[in-house]
Amino acid sequence: MTRTIRHATMADLGHITALYGREVRNGTATFELEAPTQDEMARRFASVKRHGLPWLVAEVDGAFAGYAYASPFRPRPAYRYGVEGSIYVEEAARGQGVGRGLLEAMIEQVRAMGLRHVIAAISDSDTSAASIALHRSLGFRDAGAYRQVGWKFDRWLDVTLMQLDLDPRAGPPTAPGLDLGGGLA
Numbered sequence: 217m218t219r220t221i222r223h224a225t226m227a228d229l230g231h232i233t234a235l236y237g238r239e240v241r242n243g244t245a246t247f248e249l250e251a252p253t254q255d256e257m258a259r260r261f262a263s264v265k266r267h268g269l270p271w272l273v274a275e276v277d278g279a280f281a282g283y284a285y286a287s288p289f290r291p292r293p294a295y296r297y298g299v300e301g302s303i304y305v306e307e308a309a310r311g312q313g314v315g316r317g318l319l320e321a322m323i324e325q326v327r328a329m330g331l332r333h334v335i336a337a338i339s340d341s342d343t344s345a346a347s348i349a350l351h352r353s354l355g356f357r358d359a360g361a362y363r364q365v366g367w368k369f370d371r372w373l374d375v376t377l378m379q380l381d382l383d384p385r386a387g388p389p390t391a392p393g394l395d396l397g398g399g400l401a
Contacts, residue, residue: 221321224271231280233257235304244340247366270325274314281309284318286326289335296393297332327382330391336378356380
């Protein structure tokens with residue numbers, strides 16, 4: 217098995233839109249209720265890229281296996297050193313290290329930008345044990361939970377919050393952070 221992690225391109229949007237659409241319709245990793253169109257996903261992709269943040273694709277043996285991206289954590293300037301990470305892996309590729317590879321690559325790229333925190337908001341805490349364990353294994357720590365904040369598939373869903381501190385020394389910023397004037401993904 218050959219696993220490749222690379223920067224996403226516009227040519228990947230068909231696969232990205234299809235994977236995300238399946239999760240919207242059938243899963244709880246997102247609280248969206250209607251799958252976005254490819255044009256909407258292109259808008260989101262452009263917003264992430266406008267901030268200079270990574271949007272990555274994983275391939276296994278040349279086939280699309282998942283994607284991950286970082287987006288600004290919050291729109292106010294004081295939050296310019298934090299991002300929220302999102303990861304989606306094709307069902308057939310789960311358990312093959314795809315999520316780990318995507319998350320590790322995303323972390324390294326935002327660390328190289330001089331950013332400080334990666335936030336994970338993991339939906340449906342009851343069925344997301346693998347995602348929570350993956351994040352913990354890469355140094356994320358529990359930061360709290362929102363209980364019963366999402367209503368999907370006729371049930372309430374929780375969100376587990378986790379945080380990775382990219383500079384545990386808590387020193388002053390070494391880079392200007394994100395320019396949050398260009399909109400959010």
